[in-house]
Amino acid sequence: MSATRDHLGRHLVAVTGMGLVTPLGLGVAESWAGLLAGRSGIRRITRFPTEHLKTSIAGQVALPEEAGRPPLSSPERVERMAALAAAEAVAQSGIDARFPGPLFLGMPPVEVEWPQRLELARQTAGEAAGRYTAMIAAAEGRRDLFETFLFGGIGERLADRFGTEGAPVSVSTACATGASAIQLGVEAIQRGEAAAALCIGAEGSVAPEAMIRFSLLSALSTRNEEPERASRPFEKTREGFVMSEGAAALVLESLESARARGAEVLGLVLGAGERADSFHRTRSNPDGGAIIGAMRAAIADAGLEPGQIDYVNAHGTGTPENDKMETLGMRAVFGEAPPPISSNKSMIGHTLSAAGAIEAVVSLLTIRDGILPPTINHETPDPAIPLDVVPNAARPARVARVLSNSFGFGGQNVCLVLGAAP
Amino acid sequence: MSEAVWITGIGLVSSLGEGEAPHLAALQDAASRPAVDEAGFAPFPIHPLPALALDSQIPKKGDQRQMEPWQRLGTYAAGLALDHAGARALAADMHLVVAAGGGERDVALDETICRELATLPPGEAGPLLNGRLANGLRPTLFLAQLSNLLAGNISIVHGVTGSSRTFMGEESAGADAVRIAAARLAEGRGETALVGGAYVAGRWDMLLLFGTSGALWRDGWVPLAERGPGGVVMGSAGAFLVLETARHARARGARGLAKLSAIRTGTARRRSDDTARAEAGRLAEGLPLRPGYAVFSGASGASDPLAEEAAFLADLAAAGPAPGPVRHTTDLLGHAVEATFPANLALAALALRAGLVPQALVTGFGLWRGEALALLEPIAEEAGA
Numbered sequence: 059m060s061a062t063r064d065h066l067g068r069h070l071v072a073v074t075g076m077g078l079v080t081p082l083g084l085g086v087a088e089s090w091a092g093l094l095a096g097r098s099g100i101r102r103i104t105r106f107p108t109e110h111l112k113t114s115i116a117g118q119v120a121l122p123e124e125a126g127r128p129p130l131s132s133p134e135r136v137e138r139m140a141a142l143a144a145a146e147a148v149a150q151s152g153i154d155a156r157f158p159g160p161l162f163l164g165m166p167p168v169e170v171e172w173p174q175r176l177e178l179a180r181q182t183a184g185e186a187a188g189r190y191t192a193m194i195a196a197a198e199g200r201r202d203l204f205e206t207f208l209f210g211g212i213g214e215r216l217a218d219r220f221g222t223e224g225a226p227v228s229v230s231t232a233c234a235t236g237a238s239a240i241q242l243g244v245e246a247i248q249r250g251e252a253a254a255a256l257c258i259g260a261e262g263s264v265a266p267e268a269m270i271r272f273s274l275l276s277a278l279s280t281r282n283e284e285p286e287r288a289s290r291p292f293e294k295t296r297e298g299f300v301m302s303e304g305a306a307a308l309v310l311e312s313l314e315s316a317r318a319r320g321a322e323v324l325g326l327v328l329g330a331g332e333r334a335d336s337f338h339r340t341r342s343n344p345d346g347g348a349i350i351g352a353m354r355a356a357i358a359d360a361g362l363e364p365g366q367i368d369y370v371n372a373h374g375t376g377t378p379e380n381d382k383m384e385t386l387g388m389r390a391v392f393g394e395a396p397p398p399i400s401s402n403k404s405m406i407g408h409t410l411s412a413a414g415a416i417e418a419v420v421s422l423l424t425i426r427d428g429i430l431p432p433t434i435n436h437e438t439p440d441p442a443i444p445l446d447v448v449p450n451a452a453r454p455a456r457v458a459r460v461l462s463n464s465f466g467f468g469g470q471n472v473c474l475v476l477g478a479a480p
Numbered sequence: 481m482s483e484a485v486w487i488t489g490i491g492l493v494s495s496l497g498e499g500e501a502p503h504l505a506a507l508q509d510a511a512s513r514p515a516v517d518e519a520g521f522a523p524f525p526i527h528p529l530p531a532l533a534l535d536s537q538i539p540k541k542g543d544q545r546q547m548e549p550w551q552r553l554g555t556y557a558a559g560l561a562l563d564h565a566g567a568r569a570l571a572a573d574m575h576l577v578v579a580a581g582g583g584e585r586d587v588a589l590d591e592t593i594c595r596e597l598a599t600l601p602p603g604e605a606g607p608l609l610n611g612r613l614a615n616g617l618r619p620t621l622f623l624a625q626l627s628n629l630l631a632g633n634i635s636i637v638h639g640v641t642g643s644s645r646t647f648m649g650e651e652s653a654g655a656d657a658v659r660i661a662a663a664r665l666a667e668g669r670g671e672t673a674l675v676g677g678a679y680v681a682g683r684w685d686m687l688l689l690f691g692t693s694g695a696l697w698r699d700g701w702v703p704l705a706e707r708g709p710g711g712v713v714m715g716s717a718g719a720f721l722v723l724e725t726a727r728h729a730r731a732r733g734a735r736g737l738a739k740l741s742a743i744r745t746g747t748a749r750r751r752s753d754d755t756a757r758a759e760a761g762r763l764a765e766g767l768p769l770r771p772g773y774a775v776f777s778g779a780s781g782a783s784d785p786l787a788e789e790a791a792f793l794a795d796l797a798a799a800g801p802a803p804g805p806v807r808h809t810t811d812l813l814g815h816a817v818e819a820t821f822p823a824n825l826a827l828a829a830l831a832l833r834a835g836l837v838p839q840a841l842v843t844g845f846g847l848w849r850g851e852a853l854a855l856l857e858p859i860a861e862e863a864g865a
Binding site for chain 2: 112229
């Protein structure tokens with residue numbers, strides 16, 4: 059039996075349950091099969107009118123309870139997808155009573171949305187029609203709105219449902235959110251604060267206003283006529299990311315406690331590293347310092363050398379800027395012969411707050427099955443990106459350790475190192 | 481493994497003013513009152529922001545333009561904390577944990593669209609909404625609106641880059657931000673952390689959300705004790721703390737304001753016997769309270785949690801040493817949601833440093849959910865410190 063402590067004497071952190079909800083399917087099996095088949099989950103948006111939108115494509119999760127009714131609000135979608143992923147993860151872990159640790163939920167900011175605002179506005183009239191004062195009066199007694207749109211509401215309901223311990227912590231670090239949620243869980247276990255942690259990243263922001271806002275930043279692909287070909291990370295003709303939604307959940311546990319209860323260990327979270335950038339709100343410092351720092355910090359935290367990383371699960375959004383900077387980071391950290399790197403976002407789009415968690419699960423599946431998911435839509439290589447991006451088709455490879463990158467707007471960068479079960 | 485954690489700087493802005501002086505004065509005067517704006521957001525009284533010399537903390541106009549008042553307030557208060565701790569030079573390796581709410585909406589645009597679309601059937605309103613938003617939304621407002629961009633702005637303006645995390649979840653987020661930052665320092669993952677939050681009370685979008693709680697106080701401002709069973713008055717506050725390991729503070733000759741000797745958070749479901757009172761009682765188990773400990777209550781003013789807190793404090797008094805005074809700081813600051821717990825830690829640290837109280841118990845009882853306790857101890861003057 060191998061050690062249960064890491065190179066710094068901390069508890070080794072095992073993964074004993076995983077759950078996925080992506081545009082490729084509900085559940086780990088369907089989503090992973092789609093990724094290995096190189097299938098795109100990007101489609102024309104059907105959930106709401108797309109007139110006047112520059113981008114009318116997205117990754118969308120079809121929730122069974124939404125059929126034939128107006129779309130759920132973002133917090134409701136986030137909560138449902140998070141709950142589906144968490145239920146799958148907890149079931150796999152075999153934990154069947156109270157969950158023996160805290161909940162860390164990576165989620166987007168939420169607020170009262172247009173359908174609610176317009177519903178309230180319809181109850182106003184005359185001089186005050188549509189005014190906030192009148193809408194506030196119309197909203198009196200609407201505890202349902204309060205509890206739905208509070209930031210803490212989603213976490214509270216999930217904590218209640220899964221019986222997690224203590225106050226649920228909801229975290230947002232933009233596109234690194236899912237990785238931050240995992241990092242918080244890893245740290246709580248490493249410091250012995252908890253035997254386990256339920257870590258979730260969930261996103262449900264595909265809605266008109268959010269899409270318009272990202273469009274105003276020129277961040278989104280506008281390849282509306284070919285949705286499946288729109289997400290093109292690391293490719294020469296890439297021109298933006300594709301918004302998407304989904305959720306992933308991981309049951310983390312100290313290796314010691316997982317073994318003590320005879321749970322199957324699916325893999326390890328070996329290390330985490332983070333570094334904030336002070337350069338610009340939406341761009342990285344051209345020197346790549348924060349990205350490189352986060353990658354190196356994660357590898358060092360795992361007690362490894364860069365040469366021991368077999369594969370990198372990319373942040374790989376498909377924006378000209380990100381992919382250029384990630385390439386710079388790869389060359390700086392790994393030198394002339396970097397390991398293969400591929401982007402799940404080429405198939406499922408950018409799930410924003412969920413991405414870091416989804417990609418951590420995919421990293422563990424990559425290790426489990428010894429097969430690298432591809433970067434699809436790789437038609438014209440970009441000479442400025444001299445990387446093996448596993449173009450277009452999955453391929454077998456022996457993978458023991460994966461670096462998973464997450465780089466966020468606002469300069470929040472988090473990297474994880476995932477490893478095989480001992 | 482477990483290093484003592486000190487508060488070595490505070491950055492506090494409220495309707496009372498900014499920094500140590502107005503807040504210490506308010507703590508020493510039982511009759512002190514916050515500034516109140518009863519007309520601007522009627523029927524809700526709020527505690528407005530004081531005038532801020534923004535250029536002193538956010539020197540670039542371009543940075544100021546990229547933010548709305550909430551992010552400016554937080555970035556400003558964060559800078560005050562760095563200055564107060566003499567910690568500017570430490571920013572590059574400093575951890576940052578921000579408790580954030582939502583950023584400002586464009587209220588004028590919202591109202592224009594609502595007025596126009598409210599009379600249309602939903603089938604016609606949808607496409608028109610897209611057009612109005614596409615033409616009306618300002619690109620800069622998106623970044624000003626993102627919750628994690630308060631942290632982003634603090635990194636950009638003050639160079640805090642050790643790490644950056646943003647917690648969301650109202651009052652609880654403020655307490656957990658401090659708890660987790662302190663835990664990371666205590667276990668040796670860094671020497672300094674900047675932690676806190678900000679809330680701007682004069683915002684219609686937030687009053688719409690918090691108004692649906694049914695807990696907001698209406699009409700004229702009166703102290704909490706005169707609000708019958710309760711009532712919440714939203715208050716503007718920016719509150720940041722510099723946390724530092726005692727070892728590191730001593731080594732650089734920095735004075736500690738107070739020692740953060742315990743911080744615990746929890747959440748009662750607030751149904752049947754899973755009450756806020758019982759949860760707080762569990763959190764208080766084993767706290768080394770001494771006679772005369774002062775209570776800095778972070779109760780929002782909402783009636784049910786207020787009653788739960790009173791019962792908890794009575795339990796604590798019955799089972800332990802005799803408490804000193806209980807100060808409901810909402811009478812000084814109003815309710816500042818995410819910023820409330822850090823603001824109360826700041827007030828308690830100031831009171832300890834000034835020798836006003838022997839020991840401070842800071843409470844947090846969320847308007848809807850979340851309980852938190854922190855225990856602050858004075859730091860004895862050390863030779864050479």
